[in-house]
Amino acid sequence: MTEDQQKVVDFITGRSKTKFYFNDFLEVFPGRGPREVKKVLTGMVQEEILEFWSSGSTTMYGLKGAGKQGAAEGEV
Amino acid sequence: MAKHPTPKLDELESGPWPSFVSDVKQEAANRLENPGKIEHQIPPDCPEDLLGVLELSYKDGETHWKHGGIVGVFGYGGGVIGRYCDQPEQFPAVAQFHTVRVNQPAAKYYNTKYLRALCDLWDKRGSGLTNMHGSTGDIVLLGTQTPQLEEIFFELTHEMDSDLGGSGSNLRTPECCLGTSRCEFSCFDTQDICRELTMAYQDELHRPAFPYKFKFKFDGCPNGCVAAIARADFSLIGTWKDDIRIDQSAVAAYVGGEFPPNAGAHSGRDWGKFDLQKEVVERCPSRCMAYDGAKLRIDNRECTRCMHCINVMPRALRIGLESGASVFVGAKAPVLDGAQMGSLLLPFVEVKPPYTEVKEIIEKIWDWWMEEGKNRERLGETIRRLSFQRLLDVVGLSPQAVHVREPRHNPYMFFKEEEVPGGFERDLQAHRARHKR
Numbered sequence: 196m197t198e199d200q201q202k203v204v205d206f207i208t209g210r211s212k213t214k215f216y217f218n219d220f221l222e223v224f225p226g227r228g229p230r231e232v233k234k235v236l237t238g239m240v241q242e243e244i245l246e247f248w249s250s251g252s253t254t255m256y257g258l259k260g261a262g263k264q265g266a267a268e269g270e271v
Numbered sequence: 272m273a274k275h276p277t278p279k280l281d282e283l284e285s286g287p288w289p290s291f292v293s294d295v296k297q298e299a300a301n302r303l304e305n306p307g308k309i310e311h312q313i314p315p316d317c318p319e320d321l322l323g324v325l326e327l328s329y330k331d332g333e334t335h336w337k338h339g340g341i342v343g344v345f346g347y348g349g350g351v352i353g354r355y356c357d358q359p360e361q362f363p364a365v366a367q368f369h370t371v372r373v374n375q376p377a378a379k380y381y382n383t384k385y386l387r388a389l390c391d392l393w394d395k396r397g398s399g400l401t402n403m404h405g406s407t408g409d410i411v412l413l414g415t416q417t418p419q420l421e422e423i424f425f426e427l428t429h430e431m432d433s434d435l436g437g438s439g440s441n442l443r444t445p446e447c448c449l450g451t452s453r454c455e456f457s458c459f460d461t462q463d464i465c466r467e468l469t470m471a472y473q474d475e476l477h478r479p480a481f482p483y484k485f486k487f488k489f490d491g492c493p494n495g496c497v498a499a500i501a502r503a504d505f506s507l508i509g510t511w512k513d514d515i516r517i518d519q520s521a522v523a524a525y526v527g528g529e530f531p532p533n534a535g536a537h538s539g540r541d542w543g544k545f546d547l548q549k550e551v552v553e554r555c556p557s558r559c560m561a562y563d564g565a566k567l568r569i570d571n572r573e574c575t576r577c578m579h580c581i582n583v584m585p586r587a588l589r590i591g592l593e594s595g596a597s598v599f600v601g602a603k604a605p606v607l608d609g610a611q612m613g614s615l616l617l618p619f620v621e622v623k624p625p626y627t628e629v630k631e632i633i634e635k636i637w638d639w640w641m642e643e644g645k646n647r648e649r650l651g652e653t654i655r656r657l658s659f660q661r662l663l664d665v666v667g668l669s670p671q672a673v674h675v676r677e678p679r680h681n682p683y684m685f686f687k688e689e690e691v692p693g694g695f696e697r698d699l700q701a702h703r704a705r706h707k708r
Binding site for chain 2 (some may be wrong): 252257
């Protein structure tokens with residue numbers, strides 16, 4: 196795992212929620228533009244470290260397998 | 272015998288209009304009979320369970336669908352929308368009922384071979400129910416299960432040269448009108464730019480990194496057949512710089528009844544003799560037309576491109592030759608702050624391959640919105656929050672009269688530091704030397 200990828204994982208694991216908006220990750224990389232951050236996140240999805248969660252209208256990122264999965268989405 | 276009694280849904284079939292309930296029932300019967308001997312990969316009774324869950328929702332007055340999830344195809348952040356029923360024991364065939372969005376061909380031209388392949392795919396791997404087209408413009412395939420997704424994606428991409436469309440915080444599937452392919456009003460090749468931008472922005476379409484959805488739509492003329500001005504965050508709407516071309520002999524032919532007005536579109540009843548003065552000249556919103564009984568004149572400087580006169584007399588009036596498009600930004604539906612129409616950003620831009628000027632504007636807007644936009648904030652909302660003036664700075668445009676909606680409320684003048692000679696810093700000692708305490 197690269198240094199950038201580790202920062203993302205540390206950011207996610209340091210919080211109680213499991214899904215994050217793209218904008219949330221901008222604070223992990225201060226001074227770096229959204230396009231650069233997107234490259235890091237896209238790479239992590241390709242490597243199956245992260246996965247997309249989509250409501251249909253909005254998309255979020257989370258660690259693969261974390262949080263509610265599949266049909267359990269939306270349950271307390 | 273239907274699997275679930277649906278008295279409430281049956282009511283929807285009783286009106287004068289075609290009902291989707293009849294369509295779903297037809298497909299339910301078709302799948303049960305299976306005349307084509309299709310090897311259904313998801314439960315064949317899913318249309319019946321779909322009717323059942325909808326009936327229950329009508330009875331309970333609340334939805335029984337949960338939306339969203341991690342379903343998708345590998346590497347794509349959009350195109351598949353997870354749908355799960357919250358009564359899976361009662362309606363097992365729709366326990367999973369995911370939606371797949373497929374990028375439609377520009378202007379929705381199909382051949383029958385493609386449509387057959389699409390139907391065959393969806394009969395086998397989906398519910399057989401489609402929505403052609405969704406309000407997003409793309410092909411919407413309704414109802415499948417998670418194990419089918421990669422199979423569907425493979426067949427779409429490898430055998431049908433089709434890709435998934437956009438969903439989530441992505442660039443959504445770009446949409447355009449027929450454009451110059453069939454329409455004489457079109458001021459630019461909508462299909463070409465739609466395809467070009469779809470191909471150029473594949474990353475934005477499939478890998479979400481925007482604060483929220485972002486839509487491109489391209490209308491070839493101000494008639495707005497894809498309603499870009501009301502729906503798209505970034506719309507191009509065809510316009511022209513020079514004069515409306517007038518064929519006075521054709522004008523006379525309309526007046527004389529030789530040509531039917533509106534190309535015969537309202538010929539279902541007798542509206543009386545065509546009256547050019549009443550039906551065209553007096554309908555002009557800027558009153559820029561005059562007809563003296565022999566010659567039609569247009570003060571083109573005052574024309575607002577409403578298209579009414581051209582629509583009524585298409586054989587006599589034609590769009591100008593120096594054509595391009597106006598750029599509008601920030602339209603959206605009313606989730607927050609109500610609906611917004613697009614705001615005019617550029618009155619005229621040339622729309623010619625390779626569309627460099629258009630792409631530059633788009634990318635500047637994206638860079639700004641990705642930095643400044645809040646989560647789930649559409650571009651129109653960001654503009655409202657941070658001001659249209661800020662957007663002009665970002666895009667590198669000077670304010671013009673067309674950008675001003677109303678006189679300003681605030682009497683103060685505000686300057687930026689770079690606009691003030693010497694900036695905002697001052698030499699306090701020099702000031703005190705001139706002005707004692």
